[in-house]
Amino acid sequence: MTVLVFLDPAYDDGRIADASVPQLMATDLGATRGDGIFESLLALNGEARKVQAHLDRLGSSALALNLALPSQDAWRRAIATALDAYAATTAGPADAELAVKLLVTRGVEGADAPTAWVQVAPVPARTQRQRREGLSVLLLDRGYDSTVAQRAPWLLMGAKSLSYAVNMAAVRYAQAHGADDVIFTSSDGKVLEGPTSTVLLARVRDGVKTLLTPQLESGILPGTSQSALFSVAKAAGWDLGYGPLVPADLFDADGVWLISSIRLLAPVNSLAGRQIAPAAGLTAELTELVAKIS
Ligand SMILES: Cc1ncc(COP(=O)(O)O)c(C=O)c1O
Known part of the structure; x- marks a missing residue:
């Protein structure tokens, strides 16, 4: 089970997207050049950990790559939307530990707008x-x-x-x-x-x-x-x-x-x-x- 929430200026709290169908343009520079940044954080029992430290490091990575980022508030709202959406779709002890990824690419070639999203999925058993x-x-x-x-x-x-x-x-x-x-x-x-x-x-x-x-x-x-x-x-x-x-x-x-x-x-x-x-x-x-x- 994977939940995706895109940081879309038309949606204050992020736009939930179906992870089982394609969501990225094939010309996105994240896909064609690996040109982007990310963070991985843990959520325990619905609560994301060390959010400020991860948002700060996302900011430093963005500076290094000269990438425009959505605001930290927009990220926090999108993370909350993704965790709520995950909680609404599943239940059970296996879902107590979730891996939350924040991803930003330089966006579609020529568009000059980053693509940014949150992904939530269970922590793999092998990691545990x-x-x-x-x-x-x-x-x-x-x-x-x-x-x-x-x-x-x-x-x-x-x-x-x-x-x-x-x-x-x-x-x-x-x-x-x-x-x-x-x-x-x-x-x-x-x-x-x-x-x-x-x-x-x-x-x-x-x-x-x-x-x-x-x-x-x-x-x-x-x-x-x-x-x-x-x-x-x-x-x-x-x-x-x-x-x-x-x-x-x-x-x-x-x-x-x-x-x-x-x-x-x-x-x-x-x-x-x-x-x-x-x-x-x-x-x-x-x-x-x-x-x-x-
Ligand atoms: C290259 C590298 N070093 C260190 C870390 C550990 O960082 P953190 O403790 O913030 O997860 C990571 C995390 O993914 C990493 O990719």
Whole structure:
């Protein structure tokens, strides 16, 4: 079951559209060039989480691509319309967790008007399973060095652009080699991010727990989940740190996780074929903190 709501200036709260029939023009630049941006957020029991952080990042991505965006209010109304429409059509515990996508393309060629819509669908069972059971992860070279984002802003490294074919190819490569997911490294050997997630590691020294993540300047997407988790973890007494991190830091860590808005916190069980320190206690503690994020 998928619900679509288009942000259409003729409809204050968005226009509900039938997801079972075509809704996009074949000449939409999102389809022909992957020219657009998106956000994925989680809705729990009808309530979308971290909406402001996602709308703010959508705004930063739009700036990077020089795309015109509907207002944040229009997005909020369209999200509410989509969640209401979903709730009206189904019921049951399987629908308690929904993936809400916000999508914007540069629009139909020559029209100079973006196409924008909200999509709501259940969180896939496999995503929920990975959250519970953890991941086997490969380290893959992204092919850029860790200073490329500053030198080459046209690569849109810190934007959540629709051009995710490379990210999806990396996940398929991992699956073809018996793994579930990927941590990208830079050509100068720094730990970057997953294709759809932020990397976290924990160090526990003399009773002091530190949560670390790669530094943003290395050309990664600023994760809304990592940022929100850092806030609640700080309040709970954790120390925080930002890279640069190298693969040896992952192997030496007391726990490694991938975190993102839909899958939430997923423990890394093995990395590049080597077991990672099991961290059931830290995973339980961090999962509890993640549950506090709203
Ligand atoms: C490349 C990349 N990095 C990190 C993340 C995690 O971001 P967030 O926590 O905001 O979902 C995502 C999310 O999809 C992503 O695509």
